[in-house]
Structure formats: structure tokens, C-alpha cells
Amino acid sequence: MSMPPPLLATTPAQPSRGKRINCLIAILMVFVFIGPPVGALAFMLTVGLIGMGAKVDLIGLSWIGLFALIYAAPLSYFIGAGPAAVGGLIFGVRQAFFGPVRWPVAALIGIGVGVGFLVISGHSLPSMLADSEQPEYIPVMVITCLAATVACWAIVRTWHFAPNGRAGATT
Numbered sequence: 001m002s003m004p005p006p007l008l009a010t011t012p013a014q015p016s017r018g019k020r021i022n023c024l025i026a027i028l029m030v031f032v033f034i035g036p037p038v039g040a041l042a043f044m045l046t047v048g049l050i051g052m053g054a055k056v057d058l059i060g061l062s063w064i065g066l067f068a069l070i071y072a073a074p075l076s077y078f079i080g081a082g083p084a085a086v087g088g089l090i091f092g093v094r095q096a097f098f099g100p101v102r103w104p105v106a107a108l109i110g111i112g113v114g115v116g117f118l119v120i121s122g123h124s125l126p127s128m129l130a131d132s133e134q135p136e137y138i139p140v141m142v143i144t145c146l147a148a149t150v151a152c153w154a155i156v157r158t159w160h161f162a163p164n165g166r167a168g169a170t171t
Helices: 017-052 058-098 103-120 125-129 137-156
Strands: none
Touching: 017 058, 017 137, 058 103, 058 137, 103 137
């Protein structure tokens, strides 16, 4: 009687390039479709908080949030689609080809997208830091991009594959 051949230890197959690109595109779409409205809500609430000063009113903030969802969210795509696409591309490439993004890195990417948006919009950072007419402009835009980026990251944080050369995909 002969013995069966020994079982070979097989490693799970690597995801195909197509699956990785599909992951990248899915992450990009989440950022492009969800990021701008979240950013609009963060922007309007932050501006509302600054405008209210020390007399913060929860009911007033609720109305600001409601009007932000009704009016600012649809218009947010005109301003926020570009920064959201940049953030989505960064996250998509990282997660599809190099593994997951942890929350501190997600926060740094959000801050970087916010600063990049400010620079691309025609402001130089040194002059913005010395701006006495609108000192809150920098933090508001950075908070807006940070909030949208972290919200989108929270949705896609488990959508990643292991880096090439390491076995298997993780979900």
C-alpha cells in the first residue's frame, strides 16, 4: 500500500493587478462622492462656530448643519472634488498596492491635502500666516479637508490588499 503524496504548503494567490486597480478606483470614488459633502458640513459648522464666538448655540448649529446639507453639500462638488480626488488617489494607491493606512497617517494626509488646497488656491503660506484680516482662514480650510479625509478613511480603512510579495488579501 502506497502513502499519499505529502500535502504541499501553498500560499494564497496574490490579488491580480485588475483587483488592485478596482480597489483603487473604489476608494477614489468614495472620496470623490462622500468627501465634498462632509467637507461642506465641516466648513459650515466651523464657520458657524467662529461666528458665534463665545455664545455657541446648539440649536443654531443644528440649523447651520441642516442648511449646509441642503445648500452647501450639492455645491461642494465644485470646490471639493479636486482635493477629494487627490486624497482618494493617495489612499487608493497605498491601500491597493502597499497595505492599510493607519489613522495618524490618514490625519497627516488630510492636513497635507488642506495645506495643498490652500497653496493651489493662490495663497502662499507665509503671507497667509501673517494675514490679519482673516486669521481663521487657514485653520478652517485645514479642518475642512481633515474632517472629510478622516471620514472617508473610516469608510475605506479595511479595503486593502497585502503588499506585493506578502501572502493574501485582508479585508
